[in-house]
Amino acid sequence: MIGMWQQEAAGFRLYLVLRARFCASAGRDLVARHWQWFLLAGMLVPGLPIVSIFMVPARLFGQSLSPSFGLSHRLGMLALFQAAGVLWLLPQKAILHGGRFRLFVETLPVGFVTHCAVSGLLLAAADFLLFVPVLSGAMLFGPMSTGLPGQAFGVADALTVLLDIVFLQLGMLERLPLMVVGALAADGLLPAACSSKSGVFGAAMLAAAVAILLTTARLAARFDPVRAFGRARRPVRGGTTGRRLLSRVSPTVRIQIGALGERPWSVGACCVLAGAIPFGTGALIGAFGHDGRSPIVAILGMAGVALLLSGLYRVLRAAHAGARTMMATLPVARSFWPVRDICLVAGFGMMPLPVFLYPLVAYRLVSPAMLGAVSLTYVGLIAGLRTVLGIGARFRLLVSLALAMAWAGSAIAGVVR
Secondary structure (H helix, E strand, C coil): CHHHHHHHHHHHHHHHHHHHHHHHHHHHHHHHHCCHHHHHHHHHCCCCHHHHHHHHHHHHHHHHCCCCCCHHHHHHHHHHHHHHHHHHHHHHHHHHHCCCHHHHHCCCCCCHHHHHHHHHHHHHHHCHHHHHHHHHHHHHCHHHHCCCCHHHHHHHHHHHHHHHHHHHHHHHHCCCHHHHHHHHHHCCCCHHHHCCCCHHHHHHHHHHHHHHHHHHHHHHHHHCCCHHHCCCCCCCCCCHHHHHHHHCCCHHHHHHHHHHHCCHHHHHHHHHHHHHHHHHHHHHHHHCCCCCCHHHHHHHHHHHHHHHHCHHHHHHHHHHHCCHHHHHCCCCCCCHHHHHHHHHHHHHHHCCHHHHHHHHHHCCCCCHHHHHHHHHHHHHHHHHHHHHHHCCHHHHHHHHHHHHHHHHHHHHHHHHC
């Protein structure tokens, strides 16, 4: 029995080392390609970036431990940290999932539990920047905010929240819906742990949340162990209504939608953020009282949407690259797919445009001629961001930001003139 455990421990350690080495190598290459993100963060964050980035979420988490806040406030804070964890996972998903190394991993005699345990440890290591503010907020601000056994309960609550975030990320990474459901179900118990001044009740709520997470993990290991390795994914089949609607769409649009559907998490996050910016902009314009600052806020929001949607160009171009040889044999122009990709992304960009322009039209903040000019140049900005794909990956983001800032500056100058 001891020899068997030693063999399993040695296999676990070897598998962990292999996955960690691949993640370290791929992460080093990713940082080398996108170093401009760190430069941009240092330019935008006031003061010392390390202090601002860590202290603000730490203070928010410490305040969420206070019994004086309602359940809705704590649930909102928990959802905010979970959203941060999901957004932090998205750019690293391909690396943590294994990338091309995944094909080799699937040939190894690795069990489901070992595989998920290694993935969870890698996620915990990748979430270090998220763990630091949560734990420091529980230790520094928790004792001042809660009437429970102070620092001990704050650390226990922080560890449970971090475990919930890791389980949510693990379910999304390995395509295990049961673990995602378990993490969301535990969200209902974690805010209740701080609602009462009774330490026994809070500890019971935390224990119940951990039990839900472990139970759903056990159910995922029992009923869905194959999907974690991607060996037997069931084909996704749309319903009768979906097939009827797609049958009325041109084949080129169906190909483009299928290409976007191959990246559901990144494309979905991009579309959700692009849809949230107009409503956030509208709320900010309402808070300003529809004064002279409203057109500036609307133009900056439009520039942000254009930047987000420009990420769809990379997904579409990567999908078209696989059929480049076949397209070269067809009697079509070289601009066949670029033009259609621009039309598709511009169509997506036109959807939130009424939300941006409605308060400007309703309160007569901008003349109709200027609104038409801003709208046309906004479409031109989306089309112009397609040309950035020809630039190297290291400078692509900086060029896109410069193009969007130039458009926003010229549009603001024309509006406020």
